[in-house]
Amino acid sequence: MNFIWNFPLFSVVSCLFCGVICSVLPRRAAKTLCWSLVSIVTLMSAGVLYFTASTGESFTYMMGHYPAPWGNEVRAGILEGAMALFFCVVMLLSLVAGAKYLDKDVEESKQNLYYSLSNLMLSSLLALVYTNDIFTAYVFVEINTIAACGLIMIKGNGRSLLASAKYMIMSLLGSGMLLLGITMLYDVTGHLLMTSIHEEVQNIVSSGSYSEPMTVIIALMCVGLAIKSALYPFHSWLPDAYGYSTPSSSAILSSLVSKAYIFLLLKIFFRVIGWEVILDNKITDILFVFGIIGMMMGSISAIMQKDIKKMVAYSSVAQIGYIYMGFGLGTLEGVIASIFHIFMHASAKSMLFISLAELGEVSRGKTLLTKLKGAGYRNKLAGVAFTTGAFSMIGIPLFGGFISKILFASAAVDMNSTKMVVTLVALAVSTLLNAWYFFRAVIRIYTPHRKEKDKYFSISTAAAMVAFIALNVFFGIFSDIVIEGIQTGLAMFL
Amino acid sequence: MGEFFSALYANLYETVAVVLFGIGFTTLLFNRNMIKKIMGFNIMDTAIYLFLAAKGYVEGRKAPIVVDGVTSMEAYINPVPSGLVLTGIVVSVSVSAVMLALTIRLYRRYHTLDIDEIAKAVQKEGK
Numbered sequence: 361m362n363f364i365w366n367f368p369l370f371s372v373v374s375c376l377f378c379g380v381i382c383s384v385l386p387r388r389a390a391k392t393l394c395w396s397l398v399s400i401v402t403l404m405s406a407g408v409l410y411f412t413a414s415t416g417e418s419f420t421y422m423m424g425h426y427p428a429p430w431g432n433e434v435r436a437g438i439l440e441g442a443m444a445l446f447f448c449v450v451m452l453l454s455l456v457a458g459a460k461y462l463d464k465d466v467e468e469s470k471q472n473l474y475y476s477l478s479n480l481m482l483s484s485l486l487a488l489v490y491t492n493d494i495f496t497a498y499v500f501v502e503i504n505t506i507a508a509c510g511l512i513m514i515k516g517n518g519r520s521l522l523a524s525a526k527y528m529i530m531s532l533l534g535s536g537m538l539l540l541g542i543t544m545l546y547d548v549t550g551h552l553l554m555t556s557i558h559e560e561v562q563n564i565v566s567s568g569s570y571s572e573p574m575t576v577i578i579a580l581m582c583v584g585l586a587i588k589s590a591l592y593p594f595h596s597w598l599p600d601a602y603g604y605s606t607p608s609s610s611a612i613l614s615s616l617v618s619k620a621y622i623f624l625l626l627k628i629f630f631r632v633i634g635w636e637v638i639l640d641n642k643i644t645d646i647l648f649v650f651g652i653i654g655m656m657m658g659s660i661s662a663i664m665q666k667d668i669k670k671m672v673a674y675s676s677v678a679q680i681g682y683i684y685m686g687f688g689l690g691t692l693e694g695v696i697a698s699i700f701h702i703f704m705h706a707s708a709k710s711m712l713f714i715s716l717a718e719l720g721e722v723s724r725g726k727t728l729l730t731k732l733k734g735a736g737y738r739n740k741l742a743g744v745a746f747t748t749g750a751f752s753m754i755g756i757p758l759f760g761g762f763i764s765k766i767l768f769a770s771a772a773v774d775m776n777s778t779k780m781v782v783t784l785v786a787l788a789v790s791t792l793l794n795a796w797y798f799f800r801a802v803i804r805i806y807t808p809h810r811k812e813k814d815k816y817f818s819i820s821t822a823a824a825m826v827a828f829i830a831l832n833v834f835f836g837i838f839s840d841i842v843i844e845g846i847q848t849g850l851a852m853f854l
Numbered sequence: 855m856g857e858f859f860s861a862l863y864a865n866l867y868e869t870v871a872v873v874l875f876g877i878g879f880t881t882l883l884f885n886r887n888m889i890k891k892i893m894g895f896n897i898m899d900t901a902i903y904l905f906l907a908a909k910g911y912v913e914g915r916k917a918p919i920v921v922d923g924v925t926s927m928e929a930y931i932n933p934v935p936s937g938l939v940l941t942g943i944v945v946s947v948s949v950s951a952v953m954l955a956l957t958i959r960l961y962r963r964y965h966t967l968d969i970d971e972i973a974k975a976v977q978k979e980g981k
Contacts (some may be wrong), residue, residue, distance in 0.1 A: 496940060502945045506952050513956065518976045521960055528953055529891060533882060536898045539942065540875060543902055552934070638888065816965045 375483030409441030458608020592654030634703025648688025654681025734809025910935025
């Protein structure tokens with residue numbers, strides 16, 4: 361047993377405790393505690409990643425000395441370590457970059473609660489990544505929902521209250537279905553640990569019994585998590601929730617929350633039910649269809665928006681569609697492309713929301729397309745960040761989006777069926793649509809207009825934005841390392 | 855057909871639980887009143903707990919607490935579903951509390967519980 365084995369549990373528990381402590385601390389102390397804790401957890405996640413990458417094996421941490429079928433377990437491999445590290449980095453950057461907007465958007469007496477909620481959020485994200493017990497996953501899904509609802513509604517104006525009510529309603533529908541699925545799965549298999557369920561499911565499937573309940577279970581879990589991660593027909597809560605909350609909340613919600621649910625779905629596919637059983641049940645075909653429709657409808661809705669913040673929010677619907685389409689291809693290449701897209705989209709989307717807030721601030725607080733004229737000159741750094749994010753979303757070479765589109769396309773070409781044609785056409789059309797609305801925004805912010813200096817400059821936001829740009833360029837240029845890591849991580853999953 | 859109904863009757867608790875889940879789910883999704891939505895959510899979650907409890911119960915056995923020194927496994931029901939129900943209740947209570955707090959804030963601001971009217975008022979407010 362290595363000391364690093366404790367890190368996953370340490371990071372989850374310390375975040376939970378800090379969430380509690382922050383709620384009674386004064387504003388500045390809460391901020392310091394939260395920032396330093398997230399940094400420490402980032403280091404711990406990096407430690408987990410380094411450890412699993414250097415030993416080349418995943419490890420299982422037994423909690424409370426109860427052995428496998430009874431106790432609760434934490435499991436970490438390369439994919440979990442990388443995901444946790446990535447979540448921590450994006451969380452830290454979003455918090456640092458959005459800190460100056462908190463003073464404007466959140467009452468002073470409630471700012472410590474914001475940090476409290478952020479800590480709860482991070483703890484639930486990490487728990488969803490690391491846990492090896494499906495009921496623990498459900499509990500942390502609910503903690504995540506509550507924290508996300510708080511992060512949306514803390515702004516306190518009418519729109520954000522309504523947005524959080526909508527978010528809550530849809531989210532509860534999703535978690536209800538997930539819980540029913542977990543309940544039925546427990547009844548069929550008699551286990552809660554992912555590893556034990558996996559073995560039992562293989563026995564059940566090979567004996568040929570319980571085939572209908574298994575289909576129902578898979579459908580319930582998939583639909584539940586699809587609602588929570590805003591796959592196309594269930595996306596109604598998303599634009600308001602992302603568009604009307606404070607910038608760091610938008611960044612955290614768009615890049616991390618939906619991705620954690622997708623990662624949980626991935627764990628259910630590979631570690632709980634088993635990939636072959638999922639393919640036999642044809643659920644991937646359904647996800648494929650909705651993913652493709654989502655790619656189209658998300659982009660079309662984005663084009664019709666006048667407010668760029670909502671445009672970027674709708675673009676998330678399209679990008680979530682890409683990820684589900686990758687799962688829907690039903691090959692490991694498709695899944696690898698989807699995981700890469702999770703990394704790429706999360707880093708680009710959080711940067712887009714932050715830079716958009718910066719651009720809006722130098723344009724009289726509005727993010728309407730018409731008001732942003734020339735904003736790229738008034739705040740140069742935010743302009744560069746927005747352009748980087750937009751190029752990455754469109755899929756211009758050197759940026760991450762290009763790599764993920766290539767991965768999707770090559771995964772589709774290997775298929776050699778109708779899915780290949782549909783995927784390639786959808787990728788082409790969706791790229792055009794993306795280019796349409798993102799180029800429109802980029803051209804608008806670089807159209808010369810009145811000159812004015814940025815009066816609201818803040819060194820921490822600027823530093824975070826530079827780090828965001830670096831992160832995005834990293835995914836574009838060093839994609840080989842990331843893809844290799846995903847491949848070995850996925851092999852550990854199986 | 856008769857076989858179908860006898861199968862339903864044999865799994866009476868589960869059948870009722872799934873019907874209740876449906877009622878709760880549709881109420882949460884379609885009802886416009888916030889309070890009724892929360893009730894729907896609670897019915898939905900309680901239905902799942904009923905399902906779990908029914909699955910954990912074994913006819914003729916006792917609650918898994920050792921009193922008279924009987925340690926045989928055959929004497930007791932499965933304790934895990936009961937534990938899950940307890941955990942689930944805690945989760946749904948806290949979620950209901952958050953939802954109710956949100957409803958109070960919306961009601962104080964817009965003096966209505968109807969989510970469609972709240973949406974209209976927010977549109978009119980325009981910020």
